[in-house]
Amino acid sequence: MKLQHHIRSTLGWCLSIGIKLLRVVPFTTITVQITTLASQFFLLLAFFLPLKVIILLGSEKIPNYFPSAFQVLKKNHLIVSLSAAAAVCYVLYLLSELLIAYRCRQGARALLLRSAKLNMFENQEKIAVYAYSRFTRAMAAALFFVISTMTLLIIYPKLLVVVFGYTVLATLLCITAYNFSPKAQVHFQQNHSNILNALSATGFLLSFFCLVADFLYFPHQRIFHAVIAVLVMRQALQRLTSMVQDVVSLRMQHRQINAMFFQSQPLLEQRQNNQQLECLLSPSSREAWAETLMGQAGVDTSNGLQISWHQIDAVDVYAFHITVLDNENPQEYLAKLFGNNIATLAEQERLLLKYQPDLPSLKWLGHYLLHGVDCHLFRLNGHKKLIRRQIGDGVVAINEQLLRCEPARELILRFSRTRPYLEQRLDRNIIEPLRFVCSTPEEADKVERLLDSFELIVGRLNDLPRQIVSLDITSEALLVSASHQYQLSHWSSWRIEAVGSNWPVGEKERLCKAIEAARSQRPSLVNTTTDDIVLSAFMYSFEKFLLRKDYPAALRLLDDILAATEAEKPQKVGQESIK
Template identity: 35%
Template sequence: MKVLSVLRWFASVGFKVFRVVPWATSLGVLSTLVSQLASLLAALLPLKVIILLGSEHVPSYFPSQLHDYNKMALIIGLGGTALAFFFIHLVAERLIARLAAFGARRLIAHSRKLALFENQEQLLTRGYQRFAAALAGGVFIGVAALALVLVYPLQAMVVVSYIAIVWVVLYFVQRLSHVWRVREVGELTKLIGVLADLGFFVTFVVIVLDVLLGTAVSVFWAIVTLLLVRQLFRRLASLVGDVATLYSQRLQLNALLFNGHLYAGKAITEDSKGLWTLVDPDTFGSWLAPLIERVAGPAAGAPQVRWMQSGTPDVLMGIVRTQSEPQQSYLVKLFGKNHGALSRHEASLFAAMGNAPAPLPCLCLVEQLESFNCHVFSWPMVNTVKPQTVGRDAMTVTAGLFSIRPAPSLVALFTRSRPMLWQRLDDDLLRRLHLFVRDIEVSMLEHFAASIASIKITLEAMPLAIVTPELSPDALWHDNEGSVWASHWGRWTLEPVGSNWPVNEKFLPLLPAAFEQAQKLRTELQAITIMHVELAALMFAFDKACQRQAYRSAIDLIEPILRAYDGMDSRPVAEGR
């Protein structure tokens, strides 16, 4: 981010805040400053008490004013004063929180706008508190720097020189490195914190060397200087972090504070900008051709790419075709940084399943491009499906997954990480359903409650299947033979066979044919009946309805669930994982 633009924005926010709530802001800054100073003194005085406890007399390097007092009186006095400053720190922090909440309410009321987004008052309260802390931090740094110049001029020169050197280095790194420009605020704050700690140790080394060389500064003031420098660097790191965090929320804060600003949703993040630059026509050739060559081998010419919408924000998807004969086709997916977990979850599926049959594609390569995750699939698909056939094509994918047995390593990995369907059905769910049930449905719900334990045991014993909920028009594809494939697997789960099948009157009757076809390809499915599979489909739909808090829809599923459960074959289900 550009420093001058950040400072200009911070100044404009400051003028607005002081104009609307001048006394609360001033008192908040003063309280923050008092809190910081009290915290510093509360940490300094116990150190002096420890020094006194280890000395027979008041050390000679203590200020001369303290030599007139008895050692025990000094210990009690300094200890009591430390507790008093700690109490002042707590009171000041409490006052800061109340002033921040008051200031945020006044600012929102002054803007005279509708509710713009969730938790806007909490966001403005935290922002207002950060603003006051940043101002107080700036005042504290100025006062500490002045005290340092008066007490220990050499260390003041060291601190200023260190800050100047760090500033210049970061400036040139930011100008020359594209990777640095797309770093997140949290990473910047961590870096500044590390540099601040390094600055403290540089000052510490200089103080030690100066004392060993016979400085005129007393040991007492050397200790005070060390603590002062420690607090100065901490406040400087906090100041940078507060300003950077506020600037990252500038669209929301501008909309809340300024009448001329509107809020149209989440801003395009720096990460997203970096991601989209990878698919710029002048950019993608430099990384795409070497990537495809690693999979397909040397090519006669540059590969052709057609970018397709993925249906998921910050997930970019392109169909790549090689120029050499025979022509090969690949799917390249780029994941934004906010989808790191999504990409890792997708990769874990294919790492365990290997070259599984359709509808699972073949993952050829997992790579990282400028800190963005990239997946390359073998992809001989023609085009996405037509909107009017999405329902049936999604069922084709689900039916195809019934016949694929999940690898034991995948089952072990998933069951250690995520709750299974039978584990998600708890007693709290039944208590909530009682709030929405009608009088004529009470007995049915009681029957369901009495059967739920047995239903869960049945589901737990059933064979598992891979389930993917991402079966939108953008995620479904046809190949030349008419087979249906899915391109998004970032939210896959493992559920009892039958899960994710539509349970409406139109599609549920098609489940037996799909199950019979899966039984021919997967032998462990011979141990269950169609009623088991129908029960799994209905319980999966029941769980999804409850997750959406669509409790009336869930209650409507109870009768067919009981009908499927009561109609199951009495023979035991053999486990097949």
């Protein structure tokens, strides 16, 4: 859509919103308009009067261009009076802003009550107050610009011609650039606030230079009018810029605003479109981009290829099974396309696969860009999805391999700078609610014992080696190779936690066996007790239950947590008695 069409539709939308506000809450809206204008007037005086005081401080007497009413006062008295007036104006400005905020809350609540709808999203009233406040301020800014225009027309019409000429020229240039340059269109959409501020500052400087040239080459008697004109012009351009910024910001949320303020309009969520991705997903274009991808990976596709959908069970990730035909040995690949709104997840997967090659993962062949869309390519080796009875074994097998995998130092450094570990997230405050759901004295006693051991638990978790934890272990992401090796096809969501984290708590015996097996392959586990790793596994699940408010499930873990926590207490007590 061309920019002028955007402007026309936005003006129509603003007109309908303005009529709605004046019809439903007229007194509140008019009050906010008047108060906002008064606020801007007081702010203008609060900045204007100190300039006069500075001029008086630097002169021996009251300048002749000051109003005649000031000439009868003594210089010191005038300085004190203007300084006091500036302070009073600033106080009135602050009081006006408080009144505006109060009336905006009232107006927004009245509009929500009038629409008589269910809550459509979180913080609805807060968003309504924000929208009402910004729109009424935009209306006041437009009115202030009109009043400023009339003031300039009276005291300095030449300057008004320059300002209007520049405004029209800048608008036409922006429309032309937006309509005919895709790159400029992207810049306008992403940096409209900076562009508007730059245009406003440029307009002020251009107008100021014209004013200076006018006074240098043409006779003028009242310099006081020029000072007022400069201040009014600057404030008018600032208000015009803020008005456009407010309207653009509100227009981006027009679906929510329409749903909140208009009874007949439900909340319509806009689906995010990615034309390049949708084009790649189209069946008619799959073979073309698959050949391009294989060519970038150095795979010969002269004998043809076959493409089929591969369900990955991840939001906005689209996977395809690509079979490159060969007379003797067809080759299988998995290509994953990532939507633009989850580019961070694609980057996380690349980072993990780059620094951690010994993961239970498909062989990663690299990252490629297809028309700006992130694509990860993997090699399949007769991999199949698991049947239902294999899923439990697959989850345990993946965790066993992660238990034996020493995280790369680079990953540990990056994660520790970004996210807290399990022991850093644990807090007494999330355990306290367990006291309220205990139904027997035995349960209450277990909770108290856990709280008494809290520092000990945190310390033991902190001393454990680290391991990579995958949050993508789902039935769709689990695969089994032709050699019966379980592997994951998706690694976008991963963490680094204390070793043992994310182990299925129902498989405690298999965890103990896995720990013994891992010690022979991972030196950092040699001096780590099995109870500490078991404690980590149960505390990781314990935290998840607490965050989900599943307190009965959390209570059921207390026996195992306390058993692992208190396993070494007698030994430590004996050592302390020997000392």
